[in-house]
Each structure stands twice: as structure tokens, then as C-alpha cells.
Amino acid sequence: MRLTQEKAPVLEALTRFRAARIVPFDVPGHKRGRGNPELTAFLGERCLSVDVNSMKPLDNLCHPVSVILEAEELAAEAFGAGHAFFMVNGTTSAVQSMVMSVCKRGDKIIMPRNVHRSAISALILCGAVPAYVNPGIQKSLGISLGMSLGDAERAMDENPDAKAVFVNNPTYYGVCSDLRGIVRLAHRRGMKVLVDEAHGTHFYFGEGLPVSAMAAGADMAAVSMHKSGGSLTQSSLLLAAPSMDEGQVRQVIDLTQTTSGSYLLISSLDISRRNLALRGKEIFRGVVRMARYLREEINRIGGYYAFSGELADGGAFFDFDVTKLSVHTLELGLAGIEVYDILRDEYDIQIEFGDIGNILAYVSMGDRERDAERLVAALSEIKRRYAKDKTGLLTQEYIPPSVAVAPQEAFYAPKESLPVAEAVGRVSGESVMSYPPGIPIVAPGEVITKDIVEYIRYAKEKGCFLTGAQDGAMRNIRVLR
Amino acid sequence: MELWFTEKDTENVRFSIKVDKQLYCGQSDFQRIDIFESPEFGRFLTLDGYMMLTEKDECIYHEMIVHVPMAVNPQAKRVLVIGGGDGGAVRELTRYRSVEKIDLVEIDREVVRACRRYLPQTACRLDDPRVTIRYEDGLKFVRGRKGEYDLIIVDSTDPFGPGEGLFTKEFYGNCCNALNDAGILVNQQESPFYHADAVAMQRAHKRIVESFPISRVYQAHIPTYSSGHWLFGFASKKYHPTEDLKAEEWNRLGLKTRYYNTKLHLGAFALPEYVKELLEDVE
Numbered sequence: 001m002r003l004t005q006e007k008a009p010v011l012e013a014l015t016r017f018r019a020a021r022i023v024p025f026d027v028p029g030h031k032r033g034r035g036n037p038e039l040t041a042f043l044g045e046r047c048l049s050v051d052v053n054s055m056k057p058l059d060n061l062c063h064p065v066s067v068i069l070e071a072e073e074l075a076a077e078a079f080g081a082g083h084a085f086f087m088v089n090g091t092t093s094a095v096q097s098m099v100m101s102v103c104k105r106g107d108k109i110i111m112p113r114n115v116h117r118s119a120i121s122a123l124i125l126c127g128a129v130p131a132y133v134n135p136g137i138q139k140s141l142g143i144s145l146g147m148s149l150g151d152a153e154r155a156m157d158e159n160p161d162a163k164a165v166f167v168n169n170p171t172y173y174g175v176c177s178d179l180r181g182i183v184r185l186a187h188r189r190g191m192k193v194l195v196d197e198a199h200g201t202h203f204y205f206g207e208g209l210p211v212s213a214m215a216a217g218a219d220m221a222a223v224s225m226h227k228s229g230g231s232l233t234q235s236s237l238l239l240a241a242p243s244m245d246e247g248q249v250r251q252v253i254d255l256t257q258t259t260s261g262s263y264l265l266i267s268s269l270d271i272s273r274r275n276l277a278l279r280g281k282e283i284f285r286g287v288v289r290m291a292r293y294l295r296e297e298i299n300r301i302g303g304y305y306a307f308s309g310e311l312a313d314g315g316a317f318f319d320f321d322v323t324k325l326s327v328h329t330l331e332l333g334l335a336g337i338e339v340y341d342i343l344r345d346e347y348d349i350q351i352e353f354g355d356i357g358n359i360l361a362y363v364s365m366g367d368r369e370r371d372a373e374r375l376v377a378a379l380s381e382i383k384r385r386y387a388k389d390k391t392g393l394l395t396q397e398y399i400p401p402s403v404a405v406a407p408q409e410a411f412y413a414p415k416e417s418l419p420v421a422e423a424v425g426r427v428s429g430e431s432v433m434s435y436p437p438g439i440p441i442v443a444p445g446e447v448i449t450k451d452i453v454e455y456i457r458y459a460k461e462k463g464c465f466l467t468g469a470q471d472g473a474m475r476n477i478r479v480l481r
Numbered sequence: 482m483e484l485w486f487t488e489k490d491t492e493n494v495r496f497s498i499k500v501d502k503q504l505y506c507g508q509s510d511f512q513r514i515d516i517f518e519s520p521e522f523g524r525f526l527t528l529d530g531y532m533m534l535t536e537k538d539e540c541i542y543h544e545m546i547v548h549v550p551m552a553v554n555p556q557a558k559r560v561l562v563i564g565g566g567d568g569g570a571v572r573e574l575t576r577y578r579s580v581e582k583i584d585l586v587e588i589d590r591e592v593v594r595a596c597r598r599y600l601p602q603t604a605c606r607l608d609d610p611r612v613t614i615r616y617e618d619g620l621k622f623v624r625g626r627k628g629e630y631d632l633i634i635v636d637s638t639d640p641f642g643p644g645e646g647l648f649t650k651e652f653y654g655n656c657c658n659a660l661n662d663a664g665i666l667v668n669q670q671e672s673p674f675y676h677a678d679a680v681a682m683q684r685a686h687k688r689i690v691e692s693f694p695i696s697r698v699y700q701a702h703i704p705t706y707s708s709g710h711w712l713f714g715f716a717s718k719k720y721h722p723t724e725d726l727k728a729e730e731w732n733r734l735g736l737k738t739r740y741y742n743t744k745l746h747l748g749a750f751a752l753p754e755y756v757k758e759l760l761e762d763v764e
Contacts, residue, residue, distance in 0.1 A: 347650050370646050373620045377651035380624055384658060 005078060005277035009070040010270040013058050014050045014263060020057075027053050027260075052263055061086060061261030062254050071270040075237060078277040079204050079223070080214045082242035085249065087222075087235070088265045089257050091198045092118035094222035094238040096125060097253045098194045101220065101244065102164045103128035105408070110155045111166035113401050114144040116196060117433055117468065119166060120407060120443045125256075127408040131159040134400050135171075136316020141307065141328050142357040144439075146170075146177030148315035153185050164192040167218075170199050170210065172353070172439075173360065174324025175317050179216040187217070192243075195221040201229035202323060205280025206288065210319040219243050228287075228323065230365055231272035235265040283365045284323070290372055291323050291363045297376045298325075303332040303383050325361045327379075329354075333388035337462045339379075342386065347378040355434070356462065399455060402447040405480065410445035415478040417471070420456055423448045426479035431468035434459045440468065448479065486517055486525075488532055490707045491675050496532075498522055498705070504599050509591035511643040516599045522705060524600055526567060528592070528638055535705050536602050539569050542669075543603070544741040545701045545749070546713060547573035550632050550665045552731040552746055553720045555579065557631035561659070563619035563647060565636030566592035568604035574634075575606040576736055583612045586622045588643055620646040626659035633660060635668035640681045648685050653692040657718070666716040670698065673756045674708035682712055687763035689716045697722050698760055699749040701740070712756070723750050 003009070024031050033040035033048025040048050054060040059068035068086065075084035087094045095118040103109050105127030111119060112135040123130055133155045136145035146169060156162065165186045170176045179195070186193045195213035197203070201223050203212035213221035221239040225231040240249050276283070295306040305328040309320040329339045340354025352362040361375060404427045405413070415429040428448050431440045441459075442452050456474065460466060466474040484500040498519050505516040515527045523536030534542065547570055551557060558581040562570050566587035574583050585607070587593055593614065596604040607614065615622060623633075633656050638644035646652055647668075656666050666689070671682040690696045693716035703711045715722040728743035752760070 370618060370620070370643065373618050373624075374646050374649060374651060377620050377624050377646075377649075377655050381651045381654040384654070 003070055003074055005074060005274060007070075007074065008270045008274045009067040009074070010058075010263070010267045011274075013067040014052075014267055017052070017057055018049055024052075026055070047264065050263055050267065053260065058263065061088065061266060062257070062259055063250075068266065071266075071273070074277075075269070075273045076239070078273050079237070079239050080212070081221075081239035082244065083240045083246045083249075085238040085240070085253055086261075086266055086269050087238050087253070087257070088261045089236075090234045091196075091222050091224040091236040092116075092121075093253070093257055094236045095119055095196055095198075096122040096256065097238055097249065098196075098220045098222055099123070099128060099164075099166065100126045100255070101249045101252045102192045102194065108159050108162040109164050109166055110152070110159060110162045110191070112144075112147050112168065114171065114439050115166065115168050116198065117431060117440055119168075119196065120431060120440055123407040124411045124444060125408075127406065128163075129406045130403065131155055131162055132401060132403065138311065138317065141305075142330070143173050143175075143326075143355075144171070145175045145316035146318060147182065148318075149178045149181045149185070150315070152177075152182050156185060156189055156191065160189065162191055164194055164219075166194045166196065168196040168198075169213065170197075170203075170321040170324070172199060173326045173358070174199070174321035176210040176319035176321060177316065178314075178318040179211055179213065179218065183217040192219040193217075194219065197221045198224040199227055199324075200321070201225055201227060201276075202280070202284045202287065203321070205276045206284030206323070207281060208288070209284070209323070210321055214239055214241065217241070220249075225269055225272055227362075228364055229272050229276060232265050232268040235269045235272075237269065287323050287363055287365060287367075290367055290369075291325050294325050294361070294363065294372055294376065298327055298379055301376070301380045301383055303387060304329060304379060305331065323363055325363050327359050327361070328357055329359060330357045330390055332383055332386070333390040334382070334386060335462050337464055338386075339382060341463060342382055343375075343378055347374070347381070349375060349378055351375075355464070356459070399441065399449065399451050401443065402449070403445055404447050405445040407444045410480060414481045416481050417476045417478050419475060420453055420477050423477050423479050424450050424453055429478040429480050430470060432456060432466060432474070432477065433468040434464040434466055448477065486519070486527070488527075488530065488707075491677065494675070496705075496707070498525070498535075505595050507591055507595060509589050511589045512638075514589075514591055514595050516595060524602075525705070526596065526600060529642055531639060532705050533638070534567055534569060534600075534603065536600070538704050539567075539603060540738075541701055541703050541740045542706075542711070543569035543573050544738050545699070546570055546634055546636060546667055546669060548731075548736070548738065548741040549699060549713070549715065549722065549746060549749070550634070550667045551577060552727060552743060553715075553717075553722055553725050554631060554663065554665060555727055555730050555734065557665070558582065559630050560584070560632045560634065561586065561623070561626075561630045562634045562636055563623070564588075564638065564644065565634065567596045567600060568593070568607045570634050570636045571609070571612055572603060572606040575609045575611065577734070581611060583609070585612060585614045586619050587614065587616060588618055590616045618646065620649075620652050620655070623652065623655045623659045626655075628659070628661045630660050631664055633664070633666045635666065637669060639671070640685070648681065648688070650688040650691060653688050653716075657692045660718065663719045664717065665720060666693065666714070668714045668716075670712040670714045672706060672708045672711055673759055674710050678707055679759055683759055683763045685714065686760055689714050690764050692716070694718055695721055697750055698752065698756070700752060700756070701749060715750075723747055 099122035336354035525535035637647040640648035672678040
């Protein structure tokens with residue numbers, strides 16, 4: 001029987017399996033939840049009854065031959081990829097597998113510095129060396145953008161031996177680079193193009209959205225199905241174009257991915273793919289409509305700037321993902337992180353993130369109109385009650401790095417701990433991230449500058465969550481001896 | 482054959498009314514709407530299976546939500562009613578000749594349509610020339626207004642479902658902004674008796690206290706609502722609900738009521754100890 005997008009092979013196999021009432025003498029030990037009544041009461045019996053192990057009728061994620069393979073083939077077709085790998089260790093592992101599929105120790109990889117921490121950890125794991133491209137900066141908003149085609153080409157010319165170009169597209173804020181142009185330039189030089197498409201699942205199904213990685217001709221893409229695609233947290237897809245060797249990529253994935261892949265996650269990928277393939281166009285039409293409505297209403301309040309495609313400049317801000325609701329808050333005298341905290345603490349509204357100058361409210365297929373009204377009403381109240389003079393607020397967001405040592409070497413080198421303020425001029429042995437958005441302020445192997453120290457101090461003061469360093473309180477930083 | 486309508490007050494307590502027949506059943510974009518005929522309570526309206534009003538005791542609710550603020554400020558001219566598509570609050574308001582303008586903001590057109598047809602007892606004054614009905618989200622409507630109203634009456638459903646946004650801090654803040662300096666906000670505020678209702682009641686109170694300098698709670702006995710013991714909120718920037726009561730002025734109007742009077746007004750603000758404690762916990 002021919003596979004069509006109406007099918008959901010993993011879902012169907014689990015449904016058959018549940019009806020077969022197989023007696024479990026295998027893991028997991030909770031045995032359909034019976035052994036752990038408190039957990040079952042919390043998550044529900046239906047959920048626990050399909051938290052099962054790999055077995056012949058349900059296939060095996062590490063070496064799929066039946067229903068998981070079919071589900072992956074359907075996903076590949078839906079996303080226009082050569083192959084789609086189901087990932088259960090998050091998009092982090094998809095990004096790492098992508099990098100490790102094309103780079104080995106000492107290989108160069110071109111990437112913008114505002115990549116997610118998962119890309120930097122991939123470098124630490126495999127020993128590849130980054131050739132950083134400074135992302136464009138939108139000065140008035142204080143956000144880093146994509147890569148301009150000119151900067152990408154210059155980096156390729158300066159590093160002709162690079163194995164790959166890594167692009168984060170769209171960025172957390174929804175900014176896109178000229179992906180087609182980057183692919184053309186890279187492929188002409190025999191470099192692979194890897195795309196961190198964590199925030200771009202909907203590009204494959206919506207209308208009038210920026211081009212997706214596979215459509216642009218990229219070699220691989222890491223797609224967070226659990227973000228705009230609707231699957232369970234931690235489930236993700238790694239897409240590979242026909243230019244990649246499927247077996248080799250699978251080997252790389254299996255280096256670090258669990259051998260006990262969760263069927264809750266796997267089935268959620270299967271069900272979500274079917275939903276997107278059958279109804280994605282309509283779903284994302286609704287998401288675009290709601291994001292546009294919210295932008296208009298928020299801009300009407302005054303003081304806030306919910307930006308969109310009007311900022312596109314053909315360069316580092318090549319295109320914009322209109323489903324992203326990024327709002328600049330500094331004109332009200334409020335840091336984004338302050339608005340983020342007020343929304344949660346005072347108005348019971350949790351948004352995706354607040355940074356120094358902006359907030360991002362994640363708009364998706366699950367939103368209701370009445371909740372949209374709450375967000376707008378709360379922002380209008382925050383303006384009325386909290387707006388103040390904006391002097392004294394820092395706007396800078398991006399600090400160009402100076403790489404002294406390769407990330408892997410720096411990570412494993414002998415180190416000592418210094419108070420942050422005294423570390424100026426030293427080479428960092430660890431990453432420091434402001435979370436969210438999870439983009440490193442400093443990465444292993446980079447020189448710590450005065451700007452970096454000041455930024456860390458300011459982010460701490462404004463209530464950002466600083467992670468990555470050994471000292472959780474971020475008083476000290478580990479530097480190379 | 483026996484036909485009964487049952488509402489769960491809690492998982493362990495049920496309230497049932499014997500039904501003669503069902504007059505209307507509809508599903509709008511927002512909720513399921515049912516209207517029944519019963520031997521004891523006359524016609525009654527339910528939304529998503531929750532009791533909204535019966536012909537027998539709706540007067541208690543509507544008199545208490547309208548006459549309490551109107552007796553504190555009998556000069557109120559511009560009134561906004563949010564929710565209340567059954568028309569009961571509007572009916573009481575139209576009895577004041579001094580009221581010049583009543584905006585009724587109801588999210589669900591189907592509720593108004595069904596009540597006009599089957600509940601003329603409450604919907605009878607919706608065509609008064611002073612009344613403008615707007616079918617939109619109350620939270621959205623009130624957001625754009627500044628200093629426009631003397632009185633806002635929040636006649637909402639429960640804080641689960643379409644009425645959710647009307648129990649939030651942003652809503653009360655926006656209401657505060659939409660009222661003039663002498664404005665009054667009155668809202669239905671759930672019951673203090675069963676735990677889940679009491680939590681919703683406390684949340685609403687906390688949010689109102691944060692938004693208005695004067696905020697008091699009053700009570701009424703409404704037999705068909707969960708536990709029968711029901712609360713209302715009174716909030717204002719200027720008027721105290723009992724100290725500023727204009728009893729004489731209101732009594733001169735000569736309005737005939739079935740439940741409300743100005744002595745009961747004073748008594749309604751005298752709360753049981755456990756209710757006072759619940760409120761003080763969040764003040």
C-alpha cells in the first residue's frame with residue numbers, strides 16, 4: 001500500500017499495540033503505569049500505556065526498518081527533504097549531529113557568532129574551528145540580525161578550506177538571511193550549508209513566509225517540530241538533502257542519541273507531521289493573521305514597536321518571519337526583561353523571552369483570540385503604570401568576539417577561576433549565556449573584553465538568567481592559565 | 482418520565498432542577514446555550530451547562546448589581562455593562578431616567594438572540610433608545626476608553642471559558658482607565674463557599690484591590706447559584722459604598738424592587754468572618 005500524508009505509521013502501530021494487550025516483561029519498569037500509580041494519576045493512563053520500549057511491531061529509532069522508517073519517509077516528503085531523522089534529544093542534538101556530520105577535528109566551519117549554544121557545544125565536541133561572521137546589527141532595536149550575503153562571501157573567500165557554512169535562519173527574532181544566495185556561493189566552493197531552522201518549521205507549510213532550508217537547497221536543517229510544529233517538547237527533526245549520505249548521518253546521530261527513544265516523542269512527531277501536511281496551510285494562515293493583528297494593536301498603544309518586514313534591507317535583514325511577535329520596549333523606559341517579568345508576575349502572562357531592549361511573545365497554532373486580547377490589554381496597562389524616562393538604559397546587544405583558541409582546546413585546557421571584573425584580557429574557558437535567548441555572550445577560546453564584563457554586570461542587574469559557567473551565581477569566570 | 486437539569490457545585494455536590502421541557506439549544510462560536518422551562522423556577526438560561534439565571538430569582542442578582550452602585554451615585558449618566566447579554570442589568574438601569582447612555586458589550590450575539598426570543602422577562606428593555614449593544618470582547622472594548630463612564634457593571638460568566646479575561650488585572654486596570662474620577666466598578670465575584678469558587682473570588686478581589694483605591698465586597702442570597710451565597714465587588718476611585726450611600730435621594734426615586742432596599746444595602750456589606758478572612762488574605 002502506498003504511503004500518503006493521511007497515514008501516521010507510528011500512531012497506527014501504537015494503537016494496534018495498545019489493543020493487542022501484550023504482557024510486558026520488558027522495560028520500562030512502570031509496566032504501563034501500574035507500578036507507579038502517582039505518576040499515572042498525574043500524566044494519565046493513556047499516556048503511560050504507550051510509554052513503551054522499542055520492539056518489533058514498533059520499530060527502533062536507532063535503526064529503523066518499519067513504522068519509524070515509514071514515518072520518517074513521510075516527514076521527508078512533507079518537508080521536501082531527501083531524508084528526515086526523528087530526533088528525541090531536542091534540536092540541540094540535531095544541530096550537533098549536523099555539524100559533526102560534515103566537520104571533524106581541525107576542520108573550519110563558517111558561522112555567525114549569534115548562534116545558539118548548541119552549535120558552540122558541537123564545536124567543543126568535535127573539535128571543529130569556527131570562522132565567525134559578524135551578524136548584522138539593527139542599532140535602534142539592539143538586536144543582531146542574519147548574515148549579509150557580502151559578509152558571508154568575504155568569509156568564504158578568506159576561509160576557502162572551510163567545510164561548511166552554518167546559518168541560523170530565522171533568528172529568534174524572526175530575521176532571515178538570503179539563504180538561496182548563501183547556498184549558491186557555498187556550493188560553488190564545495191562547502192556544505194547547514195541551517196539551524198529551530199524557529200522555522202512553519203516555513204515548510206505556510207504561505208508567503210521566508211524560504212525554507214530545503215527549498216533553498218541547503219544540505220541539512222535542524223527543525224524544532226516542538227516550537228511552531230506542535231509536537232512535544234524535546235522532539236525535533238533533522239532534515240538531510242539527497243547530497244548527504246543517509247547512513248553516515250545516522251551513524252553520527254547514534255553517537256550521542258539515546259537508545260531508548262521515547263514513543264511519546266516519536267508519535268508526537270508523526271502526528272504533528274500529518275497535521276501540518278494536511279492542514280498546515282490553513283493553520284499558519286491563522287497564525288499569521290493573529291500575529292499581524294497583535295502587531296497592529298500593540299503599535300497602536302504607542303511607545304512599543306512591534307517590528308516586521310518594513311525593516312528588511314536586502315542584507316543582514318533579508319526577510320522577516322511575520323509569525324514572530326518581537327516588540328521593542330526601550331522607548332517606554334523599560335528593558336525587555338522588565339516587561340517580561342511584569343507580564344508574568346503581575347498579569348499571569350508568560351512570554352517567550354525578554355532581552356535588554358525587546359520582548360518576544362510566541363504566537364502559534366494554539367493561541368486563542370481572548371488570550372491575544374489579554375496580552376494587548378496587559379501591555380497597554382504596563383505602559384500606563386510603569387512607563388518612565390528611558391535614559392540610562394543600555395541598548396548594545398552584540399559584542400564581536402575575538403577567538404584566541406579553538407573552542408575544544410579551550411574547553412579542555414588547564415584553567416583558573418577569576419572574579420569576572422578581573423578577567424579582562426584573558427581567554428575564557430567556558431561559555432556565558434544570557435537565557436533566553438541562549439546565545440553566548442562569550443564562548444570558550446574567546447578573549448574577555450571590558451564590554452563583555454560590563455554586559456554581564458548589566459544583564460545580571462536587569463534580572464537576566466546567566467547560564468553556562470561553572471559558577472552559577474556568575475561572580476567568577478574560568479579562564480585559561 | 483422525569484427530566485432534570487443538574488449542575489455540579491463541586492465534584493461531590495450537585496444541584497438539580499426538574500425540567501418541563503427544553504425551549505432552546507444552540508452552540509455559538511463561544512459556548513453552548515440552553516434555555517429550559519421548569520415548574521419551580523420558570524424559564525432558566527445555562528451557558529456551557531452553568532446556571533446563568535432563572536425567572537424566579539434573577540431579580541435578586543440584577544437588582545443587587547445595579548441598584549447598589551446607583552444608590553451611591555444616583556447621578557450616574559454613562560454606564561457600561563460588560564457581559565449581561567440576557568438584558569437583566571440593562572432592564573434595571575433603564576428604570577433610571579437620569580441614565581443617558583448604556584453601552585452593552587456582549588461577546589456572544591447568540592446569547593442576546595436567544596434571550597430576546599425566550600427570556601423577555603430580562604431582555605425586555607434591550608431596545609430602549611439609550612442602549613447600544615456591541616458584540617465584541619469586553620477586554621478589547623474597554624482598552625480603548627479613557628474617562629468615559631460613571632459606572633461599569635461587569636456581569637460576566639465564570640472565570641473559566643469566554644469570561645476568563647474579565648477576571649484579570651489588565652481588565653480591571655483598563656476599567657479603571659475607562660472610568661472618570663468619580664467612577665464605580667461593580668462586578669459579580671463568585672461565591673466564597675466552596676473551595677474552587679472561593680479561590681476565583683480571592684483572585685478577582687486581589688486584582689481589583691491592586692487597581693482601585695476603594696474596594697469592598699457585598700453579598701446576596703441567590704438560591705440557584707452555587708451554595709446560594711454570592712458576592713459582588715464594589716470598587717471606586719472616589720465613593721465609599723456605605724459612607725457615600727445616598728439613601729434619601731434614591732428612595733425619592735420611588736423605584737419598586739423585590740429584593741433591594743437601602744437598609745439591605747448597608748447590611749450587604751457586613752460580611753461573615755470567614756469571608757472577611759478570605760478577603761484579608763489577599764489584600
